[in-house]
Amino acid sequence: MSRLLIKHGRVVDPSQRLDEGLWVLIVDGKVARLAERIDDREAEVLDATGLVVAPGFVDVHTHLREPGFEYKETIATGSAAAVAGGFTAVCCMPNTQPVNDTAAVTEFIRGRGAEAGLARVYPIGAVSKGLQGEELAEIGEMARSGAVAFSDDGKPVRNAYLMRRALEYAQLFDVPIVDHCEDPDLAGKGVMHEGAVATRLGLRGIPAAAEEVAVARDVLLAELTGGRLHVAHLSTRGGLDRVREAKGRGVAVTCEATPHHLALTDRAVAESEYDTDTKMNPPLRSEDHVAALLDGVLDGTVDCLATDHAPHHADEKVLEFDLAPFGIVGLETAVPVTYDLLVRRHKLPLRRFVSLWSCNPARVFRLGGGTLKVGSPADITLLDLEARLTVNPDRFRSRSRNTPFAGQRLKGWPAVTVVGGKVAWRRERR
């Protein structure tokens, strides 16, 4: 019997309305007891003095790149980055090569995740075969093999008919359809947010409306079908308003926001003089959209935070801004970036911060984690809210380094990550 005792920590578990000094005893990978003091001489001890003990953080939007793009990231390096960022579980997008559009690929990904033995790896299957947007992929087979949601992420589901059928069909398996909401014709060949900054830089813009019309369509289809819609990386005021209204009408819609869309604006492209680590899709938006998104997080319209961790090799990101691929890594910066912004600067209560990264994503994707209730899997994120560190990409576990946060000094970092009762990562003392 393996036993781990987490002593002296401050347990913050919104699922049980807990925020108090409690010790946590873990037996055989499950939470066995929470109490003010626990005596257990056989247990291995983890001293959590000064640390917050929270249900494991979950990233529902990660690109692990394997199979097919192992030069950017592998399931092993990506899950190492996850635990080093405080995540006990990640959901990985299907835009690999081959695409995760069959049970065989889903099983391969789960197998590699288990082999790595770090964060839990939950595959997201493709909505359409080959992400081609034409025919439904074998959603049922993939769901049976462990796919937790379905998405053509990287691309929107362009065809409204296909989106309707996906929202209907997925109900049989009680899984959400995750859409990258973007009208591809409106987005065109845009490379950053359309607005005064793009005009000054001479770069083609992606209008906010490209996202807003797609969100509007999707919530109408969710309403029509009764299916579960999850809007990926929401970035616009209009998109957020559509989600808020739909929730008010009782539509089964949820949404996520990324750390970079909350912490940065399109001015970062100008300030960095075309640094391609400020290029992602959806693009960094203008201040008014960022303010609206922040309001959406604070008022609870945004259900969860997610990284959209998108590793790319330095050889790809060194290209001209128009030619470099979209995307940045996020697993190892997400927690401090959002803690610093939301809790320190905008006074979001800590328990709500924990919900956004833990209870809520686990609930939206029905992952079974997100709680420290007795009997649940011992996936635990320990945070050091006083740690003040500088983002140093050279120390990333991820295979890629494409981050716009390099050099930023942030307060509030993960300290220890426990997955299934085992310490999967611990910050080295320097």
Place this chain on the structure above:
Amino acid sequence: MSVQPAARLRRKDLVGIDPLSAGEIQLILDTADQMREIAARPIKKVPALRGKTVVNLFMEASTRTRFSFEVAEKRLSADSLSFSAAASSVSKGETLVDTALNLEAMQPDFIVIRHVHAGAPHQLARILKSSVINAGDGAHEHPTQALLDALTVRLHRGTLEGQVVAIVGDLQHSRVVRSNVLLLSRMGAKVRVAAPASMVPVGIESLGCEVHRRIEDAIAGADVVMMLRIQLERQGRMNFPTVREYYDFFALTPERLKLARKDCLVMHPGPMNRGVEIDSRVADGPQSVILEQVTNGVAVRMAVLYLLAGGHGEPTAD
């Protein structure tokens, strides 16, 4: 009150008008004015850049700008070589950064770059020791074009301050309009732009101009009209219905030109689409200074090269 010129151009690169102060712009224009005199000499050459090497890296088609730089380089006695993307290793799949690093390994003093993608000169300026001069990057900036336009206006009007300048045409795809609006507004001119709304980039007014829907409103009482080329090759995205209709509503015709001041200058950065954005009767008419712009382009590029090389004071001595 005219702008005091800066004493020197303390910069490694000229990537755009945006980073320049009014004093720096004034210095470049004053220096270019002196450079014009060299072209009037029987031997059109000074030794100012003797022993300096200039690479003209043109990764997008250009005749006028490339020749203009080459002539400027020769008149300053620099050693220069030019190549275009088709003839370079770019077609073999080499990245821009690798191409530039290889060129720099041959120790040039200047790299003049024309590139189809916005920001390419900035990316190179960050990593290269050589001075980088932007000869046009995507739809971003074309600083030497704006400088030569400004020099042309100044030669006719004595000043830029208070001049009402109308810029009309494909604002969306134009690097010329961005550099010109930035320069002219910084020097105290009043800039108006006009195009169908489908060709107006969002937020262009923040660069320092008024936006008009109709050409007539923009040119009414103007001192200068600059017509921009309709980039027919970039119109695949349904920005306007047909060339014929564009001419109907937006071409500079003799009738429309009457709305401007009587001595209004007519300018065009070239190459012109005659009968599309500009009527030949205007392009070749008495108010046209289009070929003077080309002549002034050489002087402006000589001034930029000279000043970036650290020159100051009297540039024209033998």
